[in-house]
Amino acid sequence: xxxxxxxxEREVTPRSVWESRREFLQQSLAVTAAAGLALAPFGxxxxxxxxxxxxxxxxxxxxxxxxxxxxxxxxxxxxxKEDPAENAGTLKTRPWTISVEGEVNQPKTFDIDQLLKLxxxxxRIYRMRCVEAWSMVIPWIGFPLSALxxxxxxxxxxxxxxxxxxxDPDQMPxxxxxxxxxxxxxxxxxxxxxxxxxxxxxxxxxDVLPNQNGAPVRIVVPWKYxxxxxxxxxxxxxxxxxxxxxxxxxxxxxxxxxxxxxxDVDHPRWSQAKERRIGDFLKRPTLPFNGYGxxxxxxxxxxxxxxxx
Amino acid sequence: MLDRFKxxxxxxxxxxxxxxxxxxxxPLAKLMILGFQDDLGANPIEKILRNTGFWTLTFLTITMxxxxxxxxxxxxxxxxxxxxxxxxxxxxxxxxxxxxxxxxQFFDWANILKDISKRPYITVGFSALVLMTPLAVxxxxxxxxxxxxxxxxxxxxxxxxxxxxxxxxxxxxVKKDISEPLIFAALLALSLTVRAYYARQNRVNSAA
Numbered sequence: 431x432x433x434x435x436x437x438x439e440r441e442v443t444p445r446s447v448w449e450s451r452r453e454f455l456q457q458s459l460a461v462t463a464a465a466g467l468a469l470a471p472f473g474x475x476x477x478x479x480x481x482x483x484x485x486x487x488x489x490x491x492x493x494x495x496x497x498x499x500x501x502x503x504x505x506x507x508x509x510x511k512e513d514p515a516e517n518a519g520t521l522k523t524r525p526w527t528i529s530v531e532g533e534v535n536q537p538k539t540f541d542i543d544q545l546l547k548l549x550x551x552x553x554r555i556y557r558m559r560c561v562e563a564w565s566m567v568i569p570w571i572g573f574p575l576s577a578l579x580x581x582x583x584x585x586x587x588x589x590x591x592x593x594x595x596x597x598d599p600d601q602m603p604x605x606x607x608x609x610x611x612x613x614x615x616x617x618x619x620x621x622x623x624x625x626x627x628x629x630x631x632x633x634x635x636x637d638v639l640p641n642q643n644g645a646p647v648r649i650v651v652p653w654k655y656x657x658x659x660x661x662x663x664x665x666x667x668x669x670x671x672x673x674x675x676x677x678x679x680x681x682x683x684x685x686x687x688x689x690x691x692x693x694d695v696d697h698p699r700w701s702q703a704k705e706r707r708i709g710d711f712l713k714r715p716t717l718p719f720n721g722y723g724x725x726x727x728x729x730x731x732x733x734x735x736x737x738x739x
Numbered sequence: 740m741l742d743r744f745k746x747x748x749x750x751x752x753x754x755x756x757x758x759x760x761x762x763x764x765x766p767l768a769k770l771m772i773l774g775f776q777d778d779l780g781a782n783p784i785e786k787i788l789r790n791t792g793f794w795t796l797t798f799l800t801i802t803m804x805x806x807x808x809x810x811x812x813x814x815x816x817x818x819x820x821x822x823x824x825x826x827x828x829x830x831x832x833x834x835x836x837x838x839x840x841x842x843x844q845f846f847d848w849a850n851i852l853k854d855i856s857k858r859p860y861i862t863v864g865f866s867a868l869v870l871m872t873p874l875a876v877x878x879x880x881x882x883x884x885x886x887x888x889x890x891x892x893x894x895x896x897x898x899x900x901x902x903x904x905x906x907x908x909x910x911x912x913v914k915k916d917i918s919e920p921l922i923f924a925a926l927l928a929l930s931l932t933v934r935a936y937y938a939r940q941n942r943v944n945s946a947a
C-alpha cells in the first residue's frame with residue numbers, strides 16, 4: 431500500500447512559518463540557558479551537570495561572572511588583564527588529551543570527554559587570591575585531583591606532581607614572546623595534590639570553562655596564590671624531585687615552590703597583608719592559607735614558611 | 740621646506756597652547772567618562788593608578804624631548820610649550836599619588852609610611868613626586884626672575900633625575916613584562932644623548 435497524503439499543499443504549515451518557530455524555540459532555549467546560568471550558583475546548573483557541594487559554600491559574596499571572565503592573568507594570551515578575554519578565542523579545546531605519566535604504574539592518556547565522566551562533577555565555591563594582592567570568589571566545577579591521580583596508581587617514589595600547560599604559539603599568541611619559559615609549568619607536593627581541596631576543574635558558573643579561564647581543564651589550589659593553579663593542562667607528570675616551575679625560573683627570590691597565601695610573608699616588592707576583593711573598595715586582611723588553614727595547615731607542620739615561601 | 744614653520748606668530752602659539760591644553764586633559768576626561776559609565780573594568784582602582792602613572796611618565800618624557808627636538812629642528816618656538824607640558828606631568832603625578840592615597844590605601848597612614856620606606860619602587864616614585872614640587876612652584880615667570888636664570892636652570896635640571904626615577908618606579912613594579920618601561924627608558928636615553936651631543940658641540944664652538 432502506498433502512502434498517500436490527503437492533505438493538500440496549502441494545508442501544510444508553510445516552510446517559513448515552521449522555520450521561524452524553530453528559531454523561536456532555539457532563542458527561548460538560549461534565554462532559558464542564560465537564566466539557568468544566572469541561577470547556577472543556587473543549584474540549577476546549566477551546561478555542566480554538577481551538584482553543588484554544601485561543604486564549599488562560604489559566606490563570601492560571589493564575584494560576578496563578567497568580572498571572573500574578563501580580568502585574568504594568563505600570559506599565554508598576553509600580559510595585561512584584558513588580553514586573555516580578547517585573545518583566547520584561538521584556543522581549540524577539542525580534541526584535547528591530558529597525559530598522566532612519570533613515576534606511576536599505569537600511565538594513561540585521557541581524552542577530555544572521557545575525563546569529564548571520570549568522577550561526579552561538583553560545584554565548589556572557592557576564594558582565589560592572586561599574588562598581586564587582589565582576590566575573587568568563584569563557583570568552580572570539577573572533581574578532586576586525587577580521583578585522577580588514583581587512576582594511574584602512583585609509585586612510592588612519586589613525591590611531586592608537575593603540571594604542564596599547552597605550548598602552541600599559533601593557538602596561544604602570547605607564547606610568541608619569551609615572557610616566561612614556555613610551556614608553563616607548575617607543581618605540587620604529592621600530599622598537596624592529594625588533598626581533597628585540590629580541584630581538577632572543568633567549569634565555572636554552571637558551564638564549561640571559558641578559554642581565558644584555562645579551558646578545557648585546569649587545577650584550582652585555593653590555599654595558594656593563583657599562579658599555582660595551572661591552566662589548559664596537557665600533561666601531568668609524577669616525579670621524585672621538586673620540579674622547577676616557570677615562575678621559579680622567572681624570579682627565584684620572588685616566587686617559591688610553595689607559594690601558600692601568607693599575610694606574614696611579603697612579596698619582596700609589595701605587601702601581602704591585605705588584598706582587594708574585586709568589586710570592593712576597601713582592602714581586606716588576607717587570611718593565612720587564604721582561609722583554608724583548617725584543611726591544609728597540617729601539611730606544613732614544622733616547616734619554616736618564611737624560607738619555604 | 741627647511742624654512743617652513745621656522746617662526747610662528749604669537750597668535751598661532753596661543754592657539755597651539757590652547758589645543759595642547761585640551762589634548763592634555765583628554766586622558767583625565769576619558770577616565771572620568773569610563774568611571775561614570777562604570778566601564779573601568781574589574782579593578783577600577785588599579786586601572787586609574789596605572790593610567791595616571793602612565794600619563795605622568797608620558798608627559799615627563801615629552802617635556803624632556805622638547806629641548807633636543809628644538810636643537811635638532813632649529814624650531815625655537817618649541818620651547819614655548821615646555822612649561823605647560825611639565826606642569827601637566829606634575830598634574831598627573833599628583834592625581835597618581837592621590838589615587839594611591841585615597842582610593843588604593845584609603846588614608847592608611849601606617850601602611851603608606853611602610854610602603855614609602857620599605858618598598859623601593861614606592862620610595863623612588865614618591866621621591867620623584869617630591870622633587871617635582873619645587874619645579875612646579877618655580878615655574879612662573881616671576882619665580883624665574885627671582886631665582887635668576889642660572890640658578891633656575893640648575894634647579895630645573897632635576898627633571899632628568901625625576902624622569903629617570905619615574906622609569907625606575909615603573910620598571911620595578913612590573914611583574915614580568917618590562918616592554919613598556921623599556922620604551923620609556925629608551926626615549927629618555929635618546930633625549931639625553933641628543934642633549935649631550937649639542938652640549939659638546941657648544942663647548943667645542945665656544946672654545947674655538
